[in-house]
Structures are given as structure tokens and as C-alpha cells.
Amino acid sequence: MHPWLPFEWIAATRFLREGRTQSLLIIGGVGAGVAGIAFMSALLSGLQANLVKRTLSSQAHLVILPAEEVARPQRDPAQALVQIQAQRLRSIDQWQALRGRLEKLPEVAAVSPVASGPAFAVRGDANKSITLIGIEPEHYTRVIELDQKIVAGALRVRAGEAVIGTELARDLGATLGDKLRISTASGAGDTLTITGLFDLGNKTANGRNVYVGLRTAQSLLDLVGGVSSIDRAVHDMYGAEALAQRIAAETGLVADSWIKTNAQFFTALTSQRVSSNVIRFFVALSAAFGIASVLVVSVVQRAREIGILRAMGATRGQLLRTFLLQGGIVGLLGSLLGSLLASLFLALWRTLAVNADGTPMFMIEVPGSLVLIAAGGATLVGVLAALMPARRAAALDPVVAIRG
Amino acid sequence: MADPVLRLSGIRKSYQSGDSELEVLHGIDLTLQRGEFAALIGPSGSGKSTLLNLIGLLDRPSGGHLFIDGDETSTLPEGEITRLGGQRIGFVFQHHLLIPAFTALENVMMPLLVDRGRPDAAMRERAAALLAGVGLADRANHPASKLSGGQQQRVAIARALAMRPALVLADEPTGNLDTHTADDIFALLREVNQREGTSFLIVTHDPRLAARCDRIVELVDGSIVSDRPHAETPG
Ligand SMILES: Nc1ncnc2c1ncn2[C@@H]1O[C@H](COP(=O)(O)OP(=O)(O)OP(=O)(O)O)[C@@H](O)[C@H]1O
Ligand SMILES: [Mg+2]
Numbered sequence: 001m002h003p004w005l006p007f008e009w010i011a012a013t014r015f016l017r018e019g020r021t022q023s024l025l026i027i028g029g030v031g032a033g034v035a036g037i038a039f040m041s042a043l044l045s046g047l048q049a050n051l052v053k054r055t056l057s058s059q060a061h062l063v064i065l066p067a068e069e070v071a072r073p074q075r076d077p078a079q080a081l082v083q084i085q086a087q088r089l090r091s092i093d094q095w096q097a098l099r100g101r102l103e104k105l106p107e108v109a110a111v112s113p114v115a116s117g118p119a120f121a122v123r124g125d126a127n128k129s130i131t132l133i134g135i136e137p138e139h140y141t142r143v144i145e146l147d148q149k150i151v152a153g154a155l156r157v158r159a160g161e162a163v164i165g166t167e168l169a170r171d172l173g174a175t176l177g178d179k180l181r182i183s184t185a186s187g188a189g190d191t192l193t194i195t196g197l198f199d200l201g202n203k204t205a206n207g208r209n210v211y212v213g214l215r216t217a218q219s220l221l222d223l224v225g226g227v228s229s230i231d232r233a234v235h236d237m238y239g240a241e242a243l244a245q246r247i248a249a250e251t252g253l254v255a256d257s258w259i260k261t262n263a264q265f266f267t268a269l270t271s272q273r274v275s276s277n278v279i280r281f282f283v284a285l286s287a288a289f290g291i292a293s294v295l296v297v298s299v300v301q302r303a304r305e306i307g308i309l310r311a312m313g314a315t316r317g318q319l320l321r322t323f324l325l326q327g328g329i330v331g332l333l334g335s336l337l338g339s340l341l342a343s344l345f346l347a348l349w350r351t352l353a354v355n356a357d358g359t360p361m362f363m364i365e366v367p368g369s370l371v372l373i374a375a376g377g378a379t380l381v382g383v384l385a386a387l388m389p390a391r392r393a394a395a396l397d398p399v400v401a402i403r404g
Numbered sequence: 405m406a407d408p409v410l411r412l413s414g415i416r417k418s419y420q421s422g423d424s425e426l427e428v429l430h431g432i433d434l435t436l437q438r439g440e441f442a443a444l445i446g447p448s449g450s451g452k453s454t455l456l457n458l459i460g461l462l463d464r465p466s467g468g469h470l471f472i473d474g475d476e477t478s479t480l481p482e483g484e485i486t487r488l489g490g491q492r493i494g495f496v497f498q499h500h501l502l503i504p505a506f507t508a509l510e511n512v513m514m515p516l517l518v519d520r521g522r523p524d525a526a527m528r529e530r531a532a533a534l535l536a537g538v539g540l541a542d543r544a545n546h547p548a549s550k551l552s553g554g555q556q557q558r559v560a561i562a563r564a565l566a567m568r569p570a571l572v573l574a575d576e577p578t579g580n581l582d583t584h585t586a587d588d589i590f591a592l593l594r595e596v597n598q599r600e601g602t603s604f605l606i607v608t609h610d611p612r613l614a615a616r617c618d619r620i621v622e623l624v625d626g627s628i629v630s631d632r633p634h635a636e637t638p639g
Contacts, residue, residue, distance in 0.1 A: 006522045011505075018505035308501045311462055312563075313490015314518040315483050398462045402497060403453070 008318060011309075012325035019298055026294045027334045030382070033283040034338025034374050038366050039345050044276055046364030048269060052237070055262055058205040060112075060143045060231035061240045063261075064098070064247065065254040066090040089117045091226020092253060099230060107243050109235050110142030113227040115217040121164075121210060122181040123172040130168065130210045132182060134217020143233045146198060146211065152176055153196035157213040163196035165206030182210065186222040284377070287334070288385035291327050295389035299323065299396075306393050307401025316394040323390030324383050331382020335375045342366050407474030409570045409603045410436040410459060415468035417454055417626075428454050429626045431468065438570065439601045441594065443614040446623035452607045455623065456573050459605070461489030473570060490515055494564030494602075498576040501560065504549035508559045509535060511548050515566045534562035538592060554585040561592060565602070572596075574606040578613065590616065 016023045092098065095113060102111045115134035120127060137155050141147045146163075147155045153176045155163055162180060169175060176194055183189035192212065200206055218224050234240050240257035248255040259266050299306070306319060343366050350364070417429040428451045436442060444452050457463040458470065461477060464485075470477045472492055477485060494515075502511045510517075512531035517523055535544050538558040543551060551559065557577060564572050574593065578586035590613050597604050606617065614620050615634065622630040 004522065007517050010517070010523070014505040304501060305503045305505075308497075308503060309514070309518065310486065311460065311489070311495050312515040312518055313487055313567075315486050317483075318518060399457045402462070402501065 007314075008321040008325055011322045012329060015298065015302065015322070016326055016329060019301075022294050022298070023330065026290055026330055027337060029290045030287045030331060030334025030378060031337030031341060033287045034335045034378055035341035035345065036338075037280050037283055038339055038342035038370055038374055040276060040279065041370060042342065042346055042364045042366050043349075044272060048272070051265070051269075054201055055265065056144075056237070056258060057149065058144065058200040058202050058209070059258050059261065061234045061237050062232045062244050062247075062255060062257050064092065064102075064230040064232070064251070065256065066092045066228070067251075067253045089115075089221050089223050089228050091223055091228065092230065095227050095230060098251065098253075102230065102232060102247075105243075107234050107236065107239065108232055110139065110233040112136060112139035112143045112231045113214065114140070114229045114231050115214055115221055115223050115227045117184065117217075117221040117223070117228060119182050119184045119210070119220065121168065121172060122183065123174050123178070126172045128168060128171055128207075130182075131208050132184070132217055132220060133209055133211050134214040134221070135211055136214050137211075140231070143231045146200075149198045149200050150196050151199045153194070155198075155211075156195040157211055157216070159213060159216060160190070160192055161195045161213070162192040162216075163198060163211040164194055165209055166197050166199045167203055167206035168208065168210065169194070169197055171207060180210075182212075182220060184220050184222070188220045188222060190216065190220055192216070284381050287331070287378070288381050291330050291382050291385035292388060294330075295323060295327060295386050296392070298326070299389045299393045302393075303396060303401045306396050307398040310396070310398035311402065319396075320390045320394040323393045324386045327382040327384075327386025327390070328379045329382070331378040331380070331385075332375055334382075335371075335378030338378070339366060339371045339374055406438065407471070408435045408437050409440075409473060410434070410605075411469075411471040411474075412459070413469045413471075415455075415458060415470060416466045417451070417458060417463075418466045427466075427626065429458075429465075432626075432628060434621065434628065434631070436571065436603055436605060438603060439597065440619060441597045441604045441617050442606070442619040442621055443617035444605055444607045444621050444623060445609070445611075445614050448609075450623045451626045452623055453575055456575050456605070456607060459571075460493050460495055460573050461485050487519070490519055491567050492569050492571065494567065494569040494572040496557070496560050496564045496572065496574040496577045498579040502548035502551075502556055502563075504547065506548055507545050508540060508548055508551060508555075509544040511559055512562045512566055514563060519567065531562070531566065534565055535559070537565075537596075538562045554581055554589065557581065557585075557589050558592065561589070561596070565596060565600070568600075569602065571603045571605065574604065576607050576609065578608065578610065586610070586613070 099111055099113060102108055112135065117132055119130050119132040121130045135157065137157055141155070151166060157163055164180070172180070174180060174194055176197065178194050179191050180194055181189060181191050218226065234243060237258070241259040244255040244257040244260065247253070309319065346364060346366060412432050412434040415429060415432040416427060418425045418427040432455060444455070446452050458465050465478070472488065477488065480488065503514065506514070509528070509531050512534050513523065513527050516527045516530065520527070532541070532544060535541055538561055540555060540558055543555060548556065548559065577593070578589050581589060593604055593606065594616070596602055608614050617634055619631070619633050621628060
């Protein structure tokens with residue numbers, strides 16, 4: 001009997017220890033449920049993070065385009081189709097001022113102006129339609145980690161220089177240091193030296209995107225002094241769409257978030273999340289019923305003891321709390337057991353689900369926050385489940401209980 | 405003069421059985437002074453346990469007044485009643501009714517623990533002294549469920565004394581024990597009564613034991629039919 005523990009804690013732990021078999025079984029049951037939820041959550045969030053990462057490797061969170069554009073230029077190079085615009089590219093009005101305003105928004109992590117448009121890359125006999133993307137590398141890399149994706153050379157796009165994808169290099173039979181002729185529909189053309197090769201992990205982007213300096217692109221695309229879009233990274237990428245709508249309303253420009261651009265992918269993510277919440281709910285419900293039924297039995301079995309405690313002066317409130325605590329303790333211990341089980345499962349899973357070269361397919365783990373949420377949630381479920389049995393215990397008539 | 409430990413006036417108790425009301429206690433008047441050692445006898449079904457439960461504040465009367473140490477109890481709210489009962493009245497039951505999940509010592513501590521909320525060293529010492537007083541010092545850390553019937557009843561007596569109650573109610577405390585053990589237990593109650601001046605009201609079916617009390621109250625069909633002092637007074 002620890003001196004600092006109140007009566008309710010002492011009685012709750014003693015009762016659980018005395019009914020050892022029942023307690024262990026129900027803790028095991030809760031543990032299995034929590035393990036299932038934790039494993040599923042970790043797997044899904046790992047999978048999701050992996051997909052999101054791949055998607056965002058070549059896309060900005062949010063892109064601002066000129067207003068009143070009837071046919072929008074494909075601003076997603078990864079999915080760009082061969083679509084040469086008949087009309088001239090338009091620039092965003094007063095984009096420098098807009099850029100300054102955007103940089104001040106607390107939600108925005110990075111802002112990068114981009115001049116992009118369709119063009120052709122020619123080398124010898126080979127001729128490919130490409131998306132020419134003019135960037136300021138020091139800003140652009142904070143929106144898209146292009147510098148991390150360079151596999152040869154460097155991300156260097158001074159005048160007369162270009163960085164192309166591995167796929168395009170293969171198609172054109174070009175490599176570092178080779179020259180490339182770029183021409184656009186407006187009739188402009190330039191010969192650029194390949195200074196870097198990138199691999200965005202996306203075949204289309206690797207085959208189409210050609211990064212050049214902002215000025216180079218502006219002159220090639222007949223967009224001198226202008227930009228076709230402003231790409232941005234935000235802190236909360238899932239809040240990108242709400243922010244996009246706000247900016248569109250404020251500026252009258254078109255603002256597209258990656259969420260909108262990848263609507264289909266997002267619908268899949270959302271429905272996955274909804275279905276995993278449904279699973280969570282039902283697992284929690286079955287754990288709650290398990291805890292409740294064990295405690296109901298315990299209250300019946302302990303009717304005499306409860307009566308005696310009442311005769312000793314224990315109040316209804318003390319008994320109510322004693323049984324609520326038992327529910328909470330079962331939930332907490334079950335969730336800890338479950339987190340442990342889930343970690344073991346994941347360790348096993350990581351050794352099994354590997355790529356051919358032995359590296360894990362993608363990283364998943366049970367994050368500390370998930371353990372805390374599981375512990376808190378399971379404790380709460382335990383207390384709620386104990387509500388009915390605890391009220392029964394508190395309502396017990398000591399006279400009837402003692403008479404047996 | 406100090407208030408009597410217990411005063412009942414016109415206590416009635418009815419139970420609802422189907423459509424009809426069954427009155428099992430018909431206006432009981434009874435006063436118990438400090439240090440009295442009284443037996444409550446009567447045939448089975450006469451209402452002895454019902455009366456004891458009312459006095460112990462485990463149940464509430466349908467009518468009449470019940471005073472503990474001069475305090476009227478019928479007007480007290482539920483929670484107060486429970487506390488008052490726990491503090492001023494000790495209970496010893498026929499079926500020992502210890503709490504098996506706890507040791508002998510912890511069972512003795514229980515009334516103190518529920519009253520104060522959390523354990524402390526003084527509580528532990530008091531419980532140990534009480535256990536020693538009933539001859540079970542060496543069983544203090546035994547689980548209650550591992551003790552013999554006589555030992556359990558001794559623990560129950562020690563527990564009934566934990567709060568230094570003015571009154572101890574015992575409902576057939578020796579009913580489940582053999583004659584020899586019953587005599588020991590009865591002697592123990594008497595000893596406590598003489599040493600501490602605690603009042604006792606003891607329900608018993610055993611005329612031999614009743615004869616060893618100062619006073620014998622007889623209940624028949626829910627009414628007191630006789631209330632007489634007994635010759636063998638404490639000396
Ligand atoms: N909860 C109840 N509901 C209905 N009737 C009850 C209830 N409790 C007791 N009674 C009735 O009250 C009467 C007195 O019962 P009580 O238990 O007080 O008798 P007793 O004198 O203690 O008997 P015994 O010596 O057998 O223990 C009995 O007729 C019993 O059936
Ligand atoms: Mg009885």
C-alpha cells in the first residue's frame with residue numbers, strides 16, 4: 001500500500017490484481033485492438049507520406065497563375081501533355097509586389113517566381129517537346145528540392161546553361177557538357193550547355209522538364225520581365241487548398257493548390273483516412289464493450305465487498321471512482337501493450353518488406369505521438385466503458401449486498 | 405449527563421412486497437448507554453438484522469427517530485450518513501466479510517483509509533496495535549482469504565474498532581464458529597468493552613452467550629417484548 005496513493009487507486013489496483021486472469025485477458029484484448037490500430041495507422045501514414053513525397057517532388061504546394069486565363073498553361077510539368085499554346089503566354093501583373101506580399105504571409109514557407117512554357121529541345125536529329133522552366137534556383141529549391149535530385153553535375157542555370165532530366169538526356173543522347181538547342185513557338189531560340197542532370201523520381205518530369213535561369217526563360221518565352229506563375233511552399237501542406245482559395249479571392253488571380261491539382265489522388269487519400277477512422281471507431285467500441293463486460297462481472301462478484309466497504313464508511317463516490325479507475329487502468333495498460341506489439345510487428349514488417357537491394361520500401365514506424373494518442377484514447381475509452389459498471393457498484397445497497 | 409450512545413424512538417421499518425406493505429419493525433424504543441454490553445435475541449425473522457442495519461446507518465427507517473451520540477440522523481443527507489456510520493459505529497458480521505484482495509492489516513486499516521482518503525504511518529500503527537490486541541500480530545501481512553474462520557472474525561473485530569467507535573454492532577459474530585472459538589471471540593468482545601468502554605449490541609441465538617451480557621433485549625415479530633438487565637454484570 002503506497003502511502004501517497006488515495007484509497008480509490010489502492011482498491012482499483014488490488015481488485016485488478018486479484019482478478020488476475022480476467023484483467024490480463026481484457027488487457028490483452030485491448031492491446032490487440034490498439035496494436036491493430038497502431039500498425040494500420042503507421043502503415044497508412046507511411047504509405048501516404050511516401051506517396052505525397054513522390055507527388056510533391058516535382059510539384060509546388062501552391063501555384064499562382066495570371067488571372068482570366070481561359071486555357072491555363074499546364075503548370076504541372078509532370079503531367080504536361082503536348083499542348084503548345086496558340087496565344088502568347090501571359091505574365092502575372094505586378095508580380096514583384098505580389099511576391100513581396102506572399103512572402104509576408106505566415107503560412108508561406110517559400111516563394112519562387114517561375115517563367116515556364118512549352119518549347120522544343122533539339123540535338124542532332126533528335127527533337128523533343130519539353131517544358132521550359134525558368135527559375136531562381138536559390139528560391140526554387142525551397143519550393144521543390146531540385147538540388148537534392150541532381151544526379152550528375154550541379155544545379156547551375158546561369159545564362160547559356162540548362163539542367164535536364166535523366167530521361168530527356170537519354171532520349172536526346174546527351175550528357176553533361178553537351179549543347180542543346182531550345183526553340184519556342186514564338187520563334188526564339190538559344191543554345192544551352194547541360195550543366196546538371198536530375199532525377200525527380202517521376203518519368204514524365206524527367207523526360208520533359210528543362211530548368212534554365214529565369215531570364216533565359218523569359219526571353220525564350222517572350223515574357224521579358226514577367227513570370228507565368230509563382231510557386232510556393234507552405235508550412236501546412238494540407239492547408240494549401242484553403243490558403244489557395246483565400247489568395248485567389250484576395251488577388252483575383254488563379255491559385256491552385258497541389259490538393260486541387262491532384263484531386264483524384266486526394267480523394268483516394270481522404271477515403272482511406274475515412275475508412276481507417278471507421279475501423280478505429282469499431283475497434284475502440286469493441287474494446288469498450290470488452291472492458292464494460294469484465295467490469296460488470298467484477299461488480300457482481302464483488303457485491304459483498306462493495307457492501308462491506310460501504311458499511312466501513314466508503315461513499316458512493318469513492319466506489320464510483322474505484323471502478324472508473326479500473327476501466328482507465330485497463331485501457332492504459334492495454335494501449336501500452338498494444339504499442340509494444342505494434343512496434344514488434346513493424347520491426348518484423350520492415351525486415352520483410354524490402355526492395356530488391358535490401359533497403360526498406362518506405363519508412364514506417366510507430367511515432368511517439370501515436371503512442372501518446374493511443375494511450376490517452378484507450379484510457380478515455382476505458383473510463384467511459386467503466387461508467388455503467390461503476391454506477392452499478394456505487395448504487396449497490398449495502399444491506400442487500402451484505403446479506404448476500 | 406452525556407447523551408446516550410444510541411437512542412431509538414418509535415422506529416418503524418416496512419418493506420414493499422408486491423402491492424402490500426410489510427412492516428417488520430413496529431415502533432422500537434431503545435436506549436443504549438456508554439459502555440453497555442447488550443445482547444439482542446429473538447426468533448429467526450423477528451427483525452434483529454433489520455434493526456441492526458438501521459442502527460448501523462446502512463439502511464433508513466420508514467418512521468421514527470434515531471440518535472447517535474445525541475445527533476438526529478434522519479435529517480442527514482446520504483453522504484453524511486455513510487460517513488457518520490463509518491466513523492461512529494463499528495460492524496462485525498456473521499460471515500466475517502473481509503476483503504480478500506487485502507492483507508489482514510490492510511483490512512483493519514480500511515475504515516481509516518476510506519475516511520481519510522489515503523494511508524499514513526499512524527493508520528498502519530493503529531491497525532498493527534489492534535491486530536496485536538486480538539492476538540494476530542504475526543498474521544498482519546497474510547492475505548485475508550488465507551486466514552481461518554476464527555482468525556477472520558478476530559480481524560473483523562479489530563477492524564470494527566479501528567475508528568474508535570462509541571458503539572459496535574455485531575450480527576451473530578460467532579454464528580459460524582465452533583463453540584470453543586465462539587467463546588474466545590465473545591471473551592474478546594467483552595475485553596474490549598471493559599478496556600475501552602465501547603458499547604456493544606450483539607445479536608445472538610446462543611442463550612449461553614446472551615447470558616454473559618449485561619442486558620438482554622428480546623425482539624419478537626418486530627417488537628421488543630422484554631428488556632432486562634442480566635445478573636452477571638461486569639466486575
Ligand atoms: N429487503 C427486504 N425486503 C423484504 N422483506 C425483508 C427484507 N429484509 C428483511 N425482510 C423481512 O424482514 C423480516 C426480518 O428479517 P431479519 O433479517 O431482520 O430477521 P432476523 O431477526 O435477523 O432473522 P435471523 O435470526 O434469521 O437472522 C423477515 O420477515 C424478512 O423476510
Ligand atoms: Mg439476522
